[in-house]
Amino acid sequence: MAGRWQWFHRLGSPKWFYEKTTRWLPWLIGVMALLLAVGIVWALLFLPPDYQQGHTSRILVVHVAVAGASLSFFPLMAVAGTVTLVWRIKLADMVAKNAAPLGAWFTFLTLATGSIWGSVSWGTWWEWTDSRLVSMLFQFFLLLGVISLRTAIESAETAARACALLSIVGCINVVIIKYSVAWWNTLHQPPSPISMEVGSPNGPEFWVATAIMIVGVYLFLAVSLILATRNEILERENKAQWVRELALRSR
Amino acid sequence: MIRASVGAAFRATLKRDLLISVKRRNDILNPFMFFIIVVTLFPIGISPESAMLRQLAAGVVWISVLLASMLAMDSLYRSDYEDGSLEQLLLSSQPLYLLVFAKNIAHWLVSGLPVILVSPLLAYMLSLPADGYLTLVASLLLGTPVVGMLGSIAVALTVGLGSRGLILAVITVPMSVPVLIFGTLAVQNSLAGGSPLGYLALLGAMLAAAVSLAPVATAAALRITLN
Numbered sequence A: 001m002a003g004r005w006q007w008f009h010r011l012g013s014p015k016w017f018y019e020k021t022t023r024w025l026p027w028l029i030g031v032m033a034l035l036l037a038v039g040i041v042w043a044l045l046f047l048p049p050d051y052q053q054g055h056t057s058r059i060l061v062v063h064v065a066v067a068g069a070s071l072s073f074f075p076l077m078a079v080a081g082t083v084t085l086v087w088r089i090k091l092a093d094m095v096a097k098n099a100a101p102l103g104a105w106f107t108f109l110t111l112a113t114g115s116i117w118g119s120v121s122w123g124t125w126w127e128w129t130d131s132r133l134v135s136m137l138f139q140f141f142l143l144l145g146v147i148s149l150r151t152a153i154e155s156a157e158t159a160a161r162a163c164a165l166l167s168i169v170g171c172i173n174v175v176i177i178k179y180s181v182a183w184w185n186t187l188h189q190p191p192s193p194i195s196m197e198v199g200s201p202n203g204p205e206f207w208v209a210t211a212i213m214i215v216g217v218y219l220f221l222a223v224s225l226i227l228a229t230r231n232e233i234l235e236r237e238n239k240a241q242w243v244r245e246l247a248l249r250s251r
Numbered sequence B: 001m002i003r004a005s006v007g008a009a010f011r012a013t014l015k016r017d018l019l020i021s022v023k024r025r026n027d028i029l030n031p032f033m034f035f036i037i038v039v040t041l042f043p044i045g046i047s048p049e050s051a052m053l054r055q056l057a058a059g060v061v062w063i064s065v066l067l068a069s070m071l072a073m074d075s076l077y078r079s080d081y082e083d084g085s086l087e088q089l090l091l092s093s094q095p096l097y098l099l100v101f102a103k104n105i106a107h108w109l110v111s112g113l114p115v116i117l118v119s120p121l122l123a124y125m126l127s128l129p130a131d132g133y134l135t136l137v138a139s140l141l142l143g144t145p146v147v148g149m150l151g152s153i154a155v156a157l158t159v160g161l162g163s164r165g166l167i168l169a170v171i172t173v174p175m176s177v178p179v180l181i182f183g184t185l186a187v188q189n190s191l192a193g194g195s196p197l198g199y200l201a202l203l204g205a206m207l208a209a210a211v212s213l214a215p216v217a218t219a220a221a222l223r224i225t226l227n
Helices: A002-011 A014-046 A057-071 A073-087 A090-121 A131-152 A156-181 A204-236 A241-250 B006-023 B025-045 B050-073 B078-082 B085-091 B096-125 B130-158 B165-191 B197-226
Strands: none
Touching: A014 A057, A014 A090, A014 A204, A057 A073, A057 A090, A057 A131, A057 A204, A073 A090, A073 A131, A073 A156, A090 A131, A090 A156, A090 A204, A131 A156, A131 B130, A131 B165, A156 B130, A156 B165, A156 B197, A204 A241, B006 B025, B006 B096, B025 B050, B025 B096, B050 B096, B050 B130, B050 B165, B078 B085, B085 B096, B085 B197, B096 B130, B096 B197, B130 B165, B130 B197, B165 B197
16 A cells, blocks of 8 residues: 555655756756747748738647647646645645746736737737637636735645635636636637648648647646746745755755 | 534524624625615616616626625625634534535525515616516526625635735636626526526526535635634
């Protein structure tokens, strides 16, 4: 029994996480930089203009990737919250704490890139009849709620568990909001079927660039979250022996 | 030690909360008056013409109900927290889920029901066509308990915090959006000659989900914040 759960508890040790990520980070950052560079250069310079949307379709390469990543925050925070509530693993809360502002920023970027694209393609910056815009806005509000709850509660322990509960409730709510808002007649285009033929609408030159961008943005999310969590670890464990040794060594 | 039955504890909590509300009339009266005042602002602010108001009526009543319930939420658990009786609830041997549920029901009876009872009158003042009354009241009867129980989670998470007004709003407003959508869609649908039953069924489903899940979350939240 003890052996089976050992990996789980080792994973929850801030020291183990810090040491492992020190080794992983250069690789993650390298792959991320490569993918983002290839994706952006491809989208901006080499992607042929869309037969309907013209040059504005280049924005979609970024928008789709950021939007996909921003949808992963509530599930991530809900899982981290469950781990916090059930096993009281501190590392899960450190991840959840930093995921909230990062998620709010990603959601904002999704709304911003979507608006910029919409201002050209739909002729409007904001459209209430579009369900995804509206549900994204409410996800943004809910994330702000999680952040403000965290700052309002003084005790770190209470704040961690309260935010964990709110993330779980919020995760369920985001799904309900998404489907209920979709009952409105929506302007947002349905996901386009991908095509294997070069030159066709949504052909490989478009979706391969988008796929590269999606993986790149997810890596960016992971790297940002890891860096923020490492800061959090150093701050919270500043009394621990290994953190002091680390500080002495880096001087 | 005499151990009371679960049902008796449920009834006692319900009775206690209702009694307290009757003695403290402001908690009943304030949301009620707030609701009426907010509704009267819409014709003045937007347009007094009945053709325009007819289209807005359902949404105006629903939004005002949401605002009034948010005002009412502030008093939920506050005095219980201040005089320590909330901690007694946590310490009691009865399931906290049921006690919280009883408090939610009492709160809805006091702050939600009066607002619903007066809503047809205000809908009339906003010249809502006669076909819409029954659906409006039915949607409010199904929807406001959901809003109240979701709000109860947020109140429990922020109990004891000094400045919690904005946090409450930021948490509860997005959560109330589905209720608002289906509530107003039901009324609009029955005005257009269709059947509102589909939307009312969805509101009923949300009510069933809220009754079974929200008090559990509220109980968990109270255990966290009061630890």
